[in-house]
Amino acid sequence: MNNEMKETSKITDKRTVLKGDYRKNIMLWCLFTAAIIFLVLDLFFYRHSGFEPGSLGARIEGFAGAYSLIGLASMIFLIFVSKIIKKVIARNLDYYGDKDV
Amino acid sequence: MYSLTSIPPGLFIILGALLIPIFSGRTRNVFMLVLPTIGLAGLLQFDVGIYWETKIFNQNLTPVRIDDLSLVFGYIFHLAAIISVIYAFHIRDTIQQVASLVYSGSAIGAVFAGDLITLFVYWEITAISSVFLIWANRTERSYRSGMRYLVVQVASGVLLLSGSVIYITETGSINFDKMSLVGFGPIFIFVAFGIKAAFPLVNGWLHDAYPNATATGTVFLSAFTTKLAIYALARGFPNADILIWIGCIMATITVIYALLENDLRRVMTYSLNTQLGLMVIAVGIGSNLALNGAVAHAFTGIVYKSLLFMVLGAVLVQTGTTKANELGGLRNSMPWTAAFAVIGAASISAFPFFIGFPSKSLILSATAYEGYWVVWGILLFASAGVFFNTGIRIPYLVFFGKQTDKKIVEAPANMLVAMGITSIICLLIGIYPKILFDLLPFNIAYEPYTMSHIITQLQLLSAAALVYVYANNKDLLSNNKIALLLDVDWFFRRGFPFIINYVFKFYWKIHQGLLSNLKINLSKIIGTVFKHHGPEGVLARTWPTGSTVLWVAILLALYVIVYFV
Structure with a gap:
């Protein structure tokens, strides 16, 4: 009986995990598709640039998918920089003593 | 009447x-x-x-x-x-x-x-x-x-009072108007505002x-x-170049801190600081469009920040915590609050048709029109970062993450009403920004809802979301060790007390040294005086008449010599 229950529990756990992974993957693919759609749309619509024509800013902004690239690059940068900075600024929760946190 | x-x-x-x-x-x-x-x-x-x-x-x-x-x-x-x-x-x-x-x-x-x-x-x-x-x-x-x-x-x-007194003395004007950052008066006032x-x-x-x-x-x-x-900055120091770079630092550093923080109310304060950075940049640029952007963003910021703080307040009241590692899956027990959180998150992330979009567009456009391409890049980084930290992370960790074991009920009715009203404002101004634009101090023609603005903003947000979901799946964002993050308050809590303590100890040592020297010297003087004037001292003895006469004669002789010399 006990073994049976353990088996069932294992199966349920596996299903939950699979379900979780499946959900995450679906979400990832949906976002990826959305990013591609916005990238493609960028090619079809007139991009109004605020920068003076011919300036460096206008050239960067005028690049198709510039915003996607900036978003992607800056968030990857954010994750890596935060990992490094955490090593410098992270302290134990009781760093300021018992009475104060 | x-x-x-x-x-x-x-x-x-x-x-x-x-x-x-x-x-x-x-x-x-x-x-x-x-x-x-x-x-x-x-x-x-x-x-x-x-x-x-x-x-x-x-x-x-x-x-x-x-x-x-x-x-x-x-x-x-x-x-x-x-x-x-x-x-x-x-x-x-x-x-x-x-x-x-x-x-x-x-x-x-x-x-x-x-x-x-x-x-x-x-x-x-x-x-x-x-x-x-x-x-x-x-x-x-x-x-x-x-x-x-x-x-x-x-x-x-x-600082504001000191600066004002100096400013009034120098200029003779008490009016609170535009000032230039020259002299101690305006600088003190500027720091007070800062x-x-x-x-x-x-x-x-x-x-x-x-x-x-x-x-x-x-x-x-x-x-x-x-x-x-x-x-106060928009009134007193519009177009002060230094504000642009101060704003850039505000907008970037706080994004990093927000990602590392576990207490979601503190995440919100970092995010608030990022938004303030955007406003400060706009004030520093100082064109009519930029000042409109700063004012509009302050207006919209109050609305969506209040909404998100209200959501976290409701969560705090109902669960007793706002720690990310202690929360999760509240969407079933607090469905209304979850819905308001999503509206607040979309607004702060400047999703099209939410209140943050028109004001952020104004600032981005103003930055581009003035040719600040580095600042423009920083603004995009900050925008994507805010979406990453607040737009996705807060609703996900509180309402959609792993389920907590606690039994939770929906927030009190008054809280829901307040959040509901704020959410309606978020949507109303988001869809119809003219309501806000008509209130702005400068008359300018600006259309936030162009295909160009919408597509580029969606590109930025979808890319940031993609990175978030990927990093979350790969467990790159997990806070394995919940830690306290050192911030500038360290100076108040550790730095200054340490310095004061050190200075005080140093002063105490000098004080003790001086005091002990003084005591030794005083006791020596007292000893010497006692030696001569004490009961056994030379000066206390009863001298015989002959010795006295001899001493008087010696002293008189000395006097005569000194007188003639």
Whole structure:
């Protein structure tokens, strides 16, 4: 009986995990598709640039998918920089003593 | 005849707040709601102009100056007070109720101050009244945090007063208008504004105090102090180049801190600091479009930040925590709050058709028009970062993450009503930004909803979301070790006490050394005197007459020699 229950529990756990992974993957693919759609749309619509024509800013902004690239690059940068900075600024929760946190 | 314009805006709420203790129960709630509502109705009746001008010490005090810039802040401050009062209806704490309305009233009074002295008076009242919203938590931690907050806020006031006195002496003008950053006066005033606007290195109070305030207190706090400082900067120092770079630092550093923080109310304060950075950049650029952007973003920021702080306040009240690692899966038990959180998150992330979009577009466009491409890049980084930290992370961790074991029920009705009203404003202005644009101080033709703006913003957000989901799947974002993050408040809590302690110890050593030397020398002198004058001393002895005569003769001889020489 006990073994049976353990088996069932294992199966349920596996299903939950699979379900979780499946959900995450679906979400990832949906976002990826959305990013591609916005990238493609960028090619079809007139991009109004605020920068003076011919300036460096206008050239960067005028690049198709510039915003996607900036978003992607800056968030990857954010994750890596935060990992490094955490090593410098992270302290134990009781760093300021018992009475104060 | 008495009319709603018989009393200065703000002062009406402050004086009314002092009457709160005489009411009780629902009557008190109604009275508290009526105060800012009547205040707003009164403000709508005022025309642009100067009111109650009086002459003191040969200077013209202008307690109320109403113009397009102050009006926008006046409207949103009243609105924020009304919504926050509804949100706090369930509170039965007289001190908190009085303090919250005195604080709101003084912030309103400050934006209509036409001279530096009136501004200083209201500035200090905001500092003193707001600290009670932190102390109202009645914990050792909130008490200490409140003390640190008060010290910084009062320091800001002292700087404002000193700067004003120098400025008035140098220029002869008491008026609070545009100043150039030359001389000690304007610099002191600038730093005073900077402290309240949470500039880098003086922003520790924001991340220290706001998360330690009460659930309702934080909603009030998020609306007034920092936005008052943005107003003051826009009024006093538009087009100050230094503000652009200060804003850039504010917007970037805080994004990194927000990602590392576990306490979601503190995440919100970092995110608030990022948004303040965007406003400061816009004030620094100083063109009409940029100033409109700063004002619009302050307006929208008050709305969506209040909403998100209200959501976290409701979560705090219902679960007792806002720690990310202790929360999750609340969407089933708090469905309305979850929905409001999503609206707030979409607004702060500047999703098209939500309130943050038009104001952020204004700032981005102004930056591009002035050719600041580096600043423009930083703005995009900050925008994506805010979406990453607040737009996705907060709703996901609180409402969609792993389920908590605690039994939780939906937030009280008054909280839901307040969040509902704020959500409607988020959508209304998001869909129809003309309501906001008509209030802005400069008349400019600007259309935020072009295909270009919408597509580029969606590109940015979808890319950021993609990275978040991927990093989350790969467990790159997990906070394995919940830690305290060192911030500039370290200087107040460790640095300065250490320095003072060190200096004091050093001084104490010198003091002890001097004292012991003094004691030794004194005892030597006393010993010598005692030796000669004591009972056994030479001078105490009874001398024989012969010796005395001899001594007199010697002394006389010495006198004669000295006299002739």
